[in-house]
Amino acid sequence: MSTTSHPTRSAQLPDLDGPDRPIYWAFADCWTIVRRGLTHLIRQPSNIAWQLGFPIVSVLLFGYVFGSAMAVPGGGDYREFLMPGLFGMTMAFGFMNTAYVVVLEGTKGVTDRFRSMPMASSAVVTGRGVSDIITAAVDLAVLALTALVVGWRSDGGALATFAAFGLFLLLRFALIWIGVLLGLMVPNEEAAGNLFAVAFPFAMISSAFVAPSLMPDWLGTLAAWNPVSSTVTAARELFGNPAAVGDSWIEQNAMLMAVVWPLIITAVFLPLAVRRFQRLSR
Amino acid sequence: MPTPQAAILAEGLQKRYGEKHALDGFDLTVPRGTVYGLLGPNGAGKTTAVRILATLLRLDGGRAQVAGFDVTREPRKVRRRIGLTGQHAAVDEILTGRQNLRMFGRLFHLGSRQAVRRADELLEQFDLTEAADKGVKAYSGGMRRRLDIAASMLLAPVVLFMDEPTTGLDPRGRNEVWNAVRSLVAEGTTVLLTTQYLDEADQLADRIAVIDSGRVIADDTPVALKSTVGGDRIEVVVQDVADLPTAHEAVRRVASAEPDSDDDARRVHAPVRDRVAALTDVARTLQDRGVDVEDLGLRRPTLDDVFLLLTGGRTGSSPAAEPSAESATTKEGTPA
Numbered sequence: 224m225s226t227t228s229h230p231t232r233s234a235q236l237p238d239l240d241g242p243d244r245p246i247y248w249a250f251a252d253c254w255t256i257v258r259r260g261l262t263h264l265i266r267q268p269s270n271i272a273w274q275l276g277f278p279i280v281s282v283l284l285f286g287y288v289f290g291s292a293m294a295v296p297g298g299g300d301y302r303e304f305l306m307p308g309l310f311g312m313t314m315a316f317g318f319m320n321t322a323y324v325v326v327l328e329g330t331k332g333v334t335d336r337f338r339s340m341p342m343a344s345s346a347v348v349t350g351r352g353v354s355d356i357i358t359a360a361v362d363l364a365v366l367a368l369t370a371l372v373v374g375w376r377s378d379g380g381a382l383a384t385f386a387a388f389g390l391f392l393l394l395r396f397a398l399i400w401i402g403v404l405l406g407l408m409v410p411n412e413e414a415a416g417n418l419f420a421v422a423f424p425f426a427m428i429s430s431a432f433v434a435p436s437l438m439p440d441w442l443g444t445l446a447a448w449n450p451v452s453s454t455v456t457a458a459r460e461l462f463g464n465p466a467a468v469g470d471s472w473i474e475q476n477a478m479l480m481a482v483v484w485p486l487i488i489t490a491v492f493l494p495l496a497v498r499r500f501q502r503l504s505r
Numbered sequence: 506m507p508t509p510q511a512a513i514l515a516e517g518l519q520k521r522y523g524e525k526h527a528l529d530g531f532d533l534t535v536p537r538g539t540v541y542g543l544l545g546p547n548g549a550g551k552t553t554a555v556r557i558l559a560t561l562l563r564l565d566g567g568r569a570q571v572a573g574f575d576v577t578r579e580p581r582k583v584r585r586r587i588g589l590t591g592q593h594a595a596v597d598e599i600l601t602g603r604q605n606l607r608m609f610g611r612l613f614h615l616g617s618r619q620a621v622r623r624a625d626e627l628l629e630q631f632d633l634t635e636a637a638d639k640g641v642k643a644y645s646g647g648m649r650r651r652l653d654i655a656a657s658m659l660l661a662p663v664v665l666f667m668d669e670p671t672t673g674l675d676p677r678g679r680n681e682v683w684n685a686v687r688s689l690v691a692e693g694t695t696v697l698l699t700t701q702y703l704d705e706a707d708q709l710a711d712r713i714a715v716i717d718s719g720r721v722i723a724d725d726t727p728v729a730l731k732s733t734v735g736g737d738r739i740e741v742v743v744q745d746v747a748d749l750p751t752a753h754e755a756v757r758r759v760a761s762a763e764p765d766s767d768d769d770a771r772r773v774h775a776p777v778r779d780r781v782a783a784l785t786d787v788a789r790t791l792q793d794r795g796v797d798v799e800d801l802g803l804r805r806p807t808l809d810d811v812f813l814l815l816t817g818g819r820t821g822s823s824p825a826a827e828p829s830a831e832s833a834t835t836k837e838g839t840p841a
Contacts, residue, residue: 243581248614255611263599266640332595336656339559341584342612504563 256350299465325406588657647678
């Protein structure tokens, strides 16, 4: 056999069949993909501006245009109430970014290239996840600064404030798997753009902008059970912002559900996404 | 064990999607150091075959070895020895060319210094050094393709799969890719490329396998393949159908086989050996007899011709009546 003595192989290239070390490479390859995501952020900082355009416009629209007509049950400043809702909305929309990138990589053949390479196949998914979380953290930081400018404050102390941002990132983490699954299911970028029709009600029919107790009963129940609501309400409590918590069990246990919902979503959609990815070879 | 010369060995590959057989007994043996063209129309199974051999798709039956390793049992060993360029340039548009090659190098498990050096080598080899630090977004189609090929050459693979590498490129980009492929072949890489264009296979391939309905229906050198079609054909279209027998006679004098006449299309065509002599002879004869000619020309055999001949032969339909009527309809869509 002459498989290892190919004429074009230069002497510096590594031994083709060295030890496998799968765990080492699962992390190393994930890191390489994450670094790629970070390079994207650095090369295209304007992307963050585009992504945050909608939440920032929402700050102005809801805070100043509709704000005077908005009431917070139980009292409190509407803009204080609004900001955690906008953080939650940005996280809720995040799954579209994940789905869009997954679709793009599929149609461009990048996913196939990765799969034809001797890299750890898990890194394609884990690298995507870690990159998305880092991007979401940058989004949150920019948004929080904007919120500070318009007068929003956290009265909860450093620990509670970080815990609240942790809950937002936990929600975003859970939504990655829905994004990956949808990205593998929709045929092209145009279809991925249409996911907005799902993302919009998902973010809006929640406690993000209006307390569920002010909605018609059926809609209020739907909004209260929306995972986005649990995260937003829990964050309001941690920030010490007006929370307008209703009497229902789900609203009373927002802190618990802000942890449980993302775990449930991950437990359901992570295996589905992995299975869908493995089915690419069918 | 496979024969040491075979870079690719496929035996009786089967791939089904529901009722549809994408591959149905696909056999192929590609010797090391050759360029093999896989030729066939859309939906014939070319891409499916390449995806199975590149470990992207599981096969439902049969056996395939690439670079000496079974694609099902030892996919990782196969992946260390192959490169793949698909139908789109699978590179990161936001990164620069250099960043792309370094990233893919790391994912091929080169050390960081090795990845840097290998990226430089490949940028040089594929004539991308000048554009190396520009974002890929600014690259032309040909440059993207070259970067794509460079990315698949990071480990200097034994076998390079290219699925329609020039689809969507302008003639200049196409030439750039062809030159890149030739330089790889000169260094001994085995290339399996799929294409819908006979001239592309003709330019690059040592051998061509024609694929239809998921199996190989012919496997030969380009020259031999074209000679089965009968090489170049001369074609005359007259203005008045009454002149058709005269044209038939004029064509028969220079043809290497009995000409085919088609009254509806007012057309006569036949295979010829000496192209230019045949053309001048027919032109002079028709002029001398005062025939009004609407069109007169030489046609190179196209994939359609090869394909019609091969599939026509296989299904046993009468080759005299059917193909001429069909080629009249397929000709429009075929670049000359």
